[in-house]
Amino acid sequence: MDINDYEPKLVGMIVSTFSDSGPNIVFNNTHLGDDEAMILSIKGMTVIGLDNPLDVIDDIEDDEQRRSTIQQFGPFPVKDHASLRALAISFVVKAKDSKDTRIATCGRFCVLFLIYNIEHTRQILDSYGLIEPYFNIISREIVYDYDLQTANLHTVFRKMNLLFQGVLPRIFTVTKKGEVKELIGKEIMHRDVFLIADKKKKKLFILLADPEMNIWRKHDITRAAATLNSHLFRKKLTVQTITELKEIALLLKKYNLSVEGITQG
Secondary structure, eight states, X not given: OOTTOOOOOEEEEEEEEEETTEEEEEEEOSSOOHHHHHHHHHHHHHHHOTHHHHHTOSOTTOHHHHHTTOEEEEEEEETTXXXXXXXXXXXXXXXXXXXXXXXXXXXXXXXXXXXEEGGGHHHHHHTHHHHHHHHHHHTTTOOBXXXXXXXXXXXXXXXXXXXXXXXXXXXXXXXXXXXXXXEOSSEEOOOSEEEEEETTXXXXXXXXXXXXXXXXXXXXXXXXXXXXXXXXXXXXXXXXEEOOHHXXXXXXXXXXXXXXXXXXX
């Protein structure tokens, strides 16, 4: 598929929770029927294991601990739909009104399934390492079980689709060992180099934030950027190097990124 194809990659999303009486579908905007969605839900919960996330939460009021249980699984085949695959994300929400003591104490277990056509597998897996941390960011408004409303889940679905469509810029750095590391979030610690991949503009920006960088470090960065462009973006991006701090700061702000020591102070 050409890099310019920004059509949605997800055909829908299913969200199930473990209610006081058992698995329950709370959101389904796919063409799968309720019975099919329930079969997928039960399969996913069985594979993931209902006891796993609940046992590791000591304090459900500790949001960082609760969110640290977010995990992704799959892809899974979808029964009777050979052309579809599902990625699963498990998470826990607070359920203080639950009549089940364990759920009220440890939280309500939920599984979100991202459904896509098998033809988009490459595009989905290109972003595989981003799914869990990205979901962690975009789902921060979903804290309690009553936050699992249609409007909130539609927003999550829309934002997850943006991730796979390639319209969101991706930012990386290069470690001292010359390895590319992707950075997640809007607030980023200072590094001597940032790589910003903008598929929509077909650009890979190399931002060299250290004016005293030696030639060997620059060589490692250039080589790492070329490898990234080749392996992840199929050599479709034009590489542009920027060394002026003012230009770097402007570009980071353009992409709504805050970097300590560059866009701050």
